[in-house]
Amino acid sequence: MSDAATAFAPGGVGNVGPGLDILGLAVAGAGDEVRVEWTSSPGIQVLDPGHASLPSDPMRHSSALAARAVLAAAGERLERRGLAIRVRKGLPLSGGQGGSAASAVAGAVAANALIGQPLDRKGLLAACLEAEEVVAGRHLDNIAPSLLGGIVLIRCMETPDLVQLPVPDELMVVLVRPEQQMRTADARAVLPASLGRDVALHQAAQVGAIVAALALGDYELLGRAIDDRIAEPARARLLPGFAEAKAAALAAGALGSSISGSGPTAFALTRGRPAAERVAAAMVRAYAAAGQPSAARLGPVDRTGARLVDSAGVAR
Amino acid sequence: MSDAATAFAPGGVGNVGPGLDILGLAVAGAGDEVRVEWTSSPGIQVLDPGHASLPSDPMRHSSALAARAVLAAAGERLERRGLAIRVRKGLPLSGGQGGSAASAVAGAVAANALIGQPLDRKGLLAACLEAEEVVAGRHLDNIAPSLLGGIVLIRCMETPDLVQLPVPDELMVVLVRPEQQMRTADARAVLPASLGRDVALHQAAQVGAIVAALALGDYELLGRAIDDRIAEPARARLLPGFAEAKAAALAAGALGSSISGSGPTAFALTRGRPAAERVAAAMVRAYAAAGQPSAARLGPVDRTGARLVDSAGVAR
Numbered sequence: 217m218s219d220a221a222t223a224f225a226p227g228g229v230g231n232v233g234p235g236l237d238i239l240g241l242a243v244a245g246a247g248d249e250v251r252v253e254w255t256s257s258p259g260i261q262v263l264d265p266g267h268a269s270l271p272s273d274p275m276r277h278s279s280a281l282a283a284r285a286v287l288a289a290a291g292e293r294l295e296r297r298g299l300a301i302r303v304r305k306g307l308p309l310s311g312g313q314g315g316s317a318a319s320a321v322a323g324a325v326a327a328n329a330l331i332g333q334p335l336d337r338k339g340l341l342a343a344c345l346e347a348e349e350v351v352a353g354r355h356l357d358n359i360a361p362s363l364l365g366g367i368v369l370i371r372c373m374e375t376p377d378l379v380q381l382p383v384p385d386e387l388m389v390v391l392v393r394p395e396q397q398m399r400t401a402d403a404r405a406v407l408p409a410s411l412g413r414d415v416a417l418h419q420a421a422q423v424g425a426i427v428a429a430l431a432l433g434d435y436e437l438l439g440r441a442i443d444d445r446i447a448e449p450a451r452a453r454l455l456p457g458f459a460e461a462k463a464a465a466l467a468a469g470a471l472g473s474s475i476s477g478s479g480p481t482a483f484a485l486t487r488g489r490p491a492a493e494r495v496a497a498a499m500v501r502a503y504a505a506a507g508q509p510s511a512a513r514l515g516p517v518d519r520t521g522a523r524l525v526d527s528a529g530v531a532r
Numbered sequence: 533m534s535d536a537a538t539a540f541a542p543g544g545v546g547n548v549g550p551g552l553d554i555l556g557l558a559v560a561g562a563g564d565e566v567r568v569e570w571t572s573s574p575g576i577q578v579l580d581p582g583h584a585s586l587p588s589d590p591m592r593h594s595s596a597l598a599a600r601a602v603l604a605a606a607g608e609r610l611e612r613r614g615l616a617i618r619v620r621k622g623l624p625l626s627g628g629q630g631g632s633a634a635s636a637v638a639g640a641v642a643a644n645a646l647i648g649q650p651l652d653r654k655g656l657l658a659a660c661l662e663a664e665e666v667v668a669g670r671h672l673d674n675i676a677p678s679l680l681g682g683i684v685l686i687r688c689m690e691t692p693d694l695v696q697l698p699v700p701d702e703l704m705v706v707l708v709r710p711e712q713q714m715r716t717a718d719a720r721a722v723l724p725a726s727l728g729r730d731v732a733l734h735q736a737a738q739v740g741a742i743v744a745a746l747a748l749g750d751y752e753l754l755g756r757a758i759d760d761r762i763a764e765p766a767r768a769r770l771l772p773g774f775a776e777a778k779a780a781a782l783a784a785g786a787l788g789s790s791i792s793g794s795g796p797t798a799f800a801l802t803r804g805r806p807a808a809e810r811v812a813a814a815m816v817r818a819y820a821a822a823g824q825p826s827a828a829r830l831g832p833v834d835r836t837g838a839r840l841v842d843s844a845g846v847a848r
């Protein structure tokens with residue numbers, strides 16, 4: 217066993233369009249990095265929560281909660297030694313890019329490495345879910361892609377049954393975050409508790425079509441299927457500039473666009489990088505015209521998911 | 533232009549498990565055959581409706597309605613000549629095997645052939661939908677696979693956007709029909725008008741998983757995803773013996789089982805023909821034990837869909 221381990225976990229898009237709670241993807245680029253090391257004092261301490269607004273209380277930081285769950289699942293009681301955690305936050309807070317999930321995943325993967333990898337994928341998912349439940353809600357659509365990489369369908373959460381979907385080679389993801397924070401709890405509060413059957417069946421058809429489009433490499437179908445009639449209509453009114461940014465994305469050639477996670481980040485899918493760059497610029501301009509400064513990033517789907525890195529952040 | 537044309541259209545499964553209204557498949561074997569010929573009397577006559585219980589009124593028989601819609605779409609007014617229709621009914625009435633859709637599809641395809649194929653696939657779909665709306669309800673999940681073959685996802689009905697899904701080579705479909713008739717209207721009346729969000733999202737995840745399973749050739753995932761929490765719970769209580777037959781199917785090795793269309797036929801999916809034969813026998817025994825005589829058939833997915841045949845029923 218080593219004295220320290222560091223893991224990186226990517227952010228991405230939860231609630232991919234109509235895939236509310238059940239479809240997520242990881243985006244290459246930004247992510248959270250968590251370093252865990254043994255200390256002589258029992259329990260878990262958060263030496264660096266990664267951001268001034270994040271709690272140092274280990275019972276409230278998703279990274280520490282996930283590390284704790286890993287150690288508990290492995291039977292490590294932290295009575296005679298403890299864990300010190302340092303978080304390097306690469307993802308925005310309350311941004312809708314899966315930041316709390318990435319911190320949990322990186323914390324879990326690093327802690328698991330520190331104790332000799334006793335937990336398998338299922339154990340890691342359970343540990344991360346326990347953490348995510350405390351800070352953002354009991355959902356796997358950010359955790360699963362951050363841990364596993366790719367585009368993941370959550371067929372069943374309680375007895376996890378995850379399906380990694382094919383990723384078309386030219387698929388690019390644009391993420392544009394306006395300067396607004398959105399608490400997941402607030403974004404969930406506006407979701408309707410019940411739905412008309414027609415809306416439910418439409419939504420199911422879109423999810424099926426997204427999966428088919430990914431499998432068939434049919435980019436146009438993928439775009440048509442990004443048609444969410446549950447979360448997007450409810451949340452768009454909490455997000456000034458979103459409607460304009462989405463319209464600008466589609467006009468600039470995006471295949472489809474919707475809200476990433478519970479927002480405020482908007483995402484768009486494109487075929488190829490030049491289209492992604494045009495779409496990102498158009499969305500930023502549209503937010504600006506609506507009085508919202510914003511920041512864009514873009515990248516392909518991260519197919520790797522969480523990985524151990526050395527202390528300089530390089531994959532081991 | 534010829535004087536007569538005959539078309540065959542296969543039956544199959546609508547509402548494939550959680551794919552209520554949006555997912556259907558054609559099954560090789562039984563289907564309806566429709567012969568149309570020119571006559572000197574204006575209008576449409578149904579010379580043989582195919583079954584004593586089916587109407588000879590051309591405004592009430594799906595095959596005549598679809599043929600009429602095809603001629604209307606092509607601008608053929610039937611003022612100086614008319615159409616005579618003979619139906620050979622291979623599918624059960626009100627059986628849940630897509631019989632009204634198959635009659636409509638065969639009628640449309642035969643009529644279209646008679647006038648030189650002016651309608652494309654989109655035009656044929658619209659004509660069949662017009663007919664199906666009158667006799668069974670406005671849905672494409674039986675029409676589309678009967679016309680096109682295969683397993684079809686209806687992403688959008690009103691501006692038809694159909695996705696033909698990959699069909700795994702060893703997939704077999706078992707259809708077991710108890711001696712009970714079920715009117716589509718009665719079966720629709722018990723469906724809930726609104727749903728809890730959790731049920732809707734679960735259903736969407738299952739539809740996504742079915743599509744993924746078909747694309748990946750993952751038979752076990754396909755079985756797990758046949759988990760309908762909307763139609764099956766509502767309709768099962770109208771179908772004596774169904775719960776027992778489903779349990780018997782799963783115990784005999786079916787991947788999954790649910791209600792075909794709006795019932796009373798139950799379907800099961802298996803990997804390979806020997807499993808299909810065991811499952812069919814087990815389901816028939818279970819229905820018998822529940823006091824319901826039943827008839828089983830099985831076959832692979834019909835990948836061809838509707839086709840013109842000569843008057844002896846052989847594909848041209």
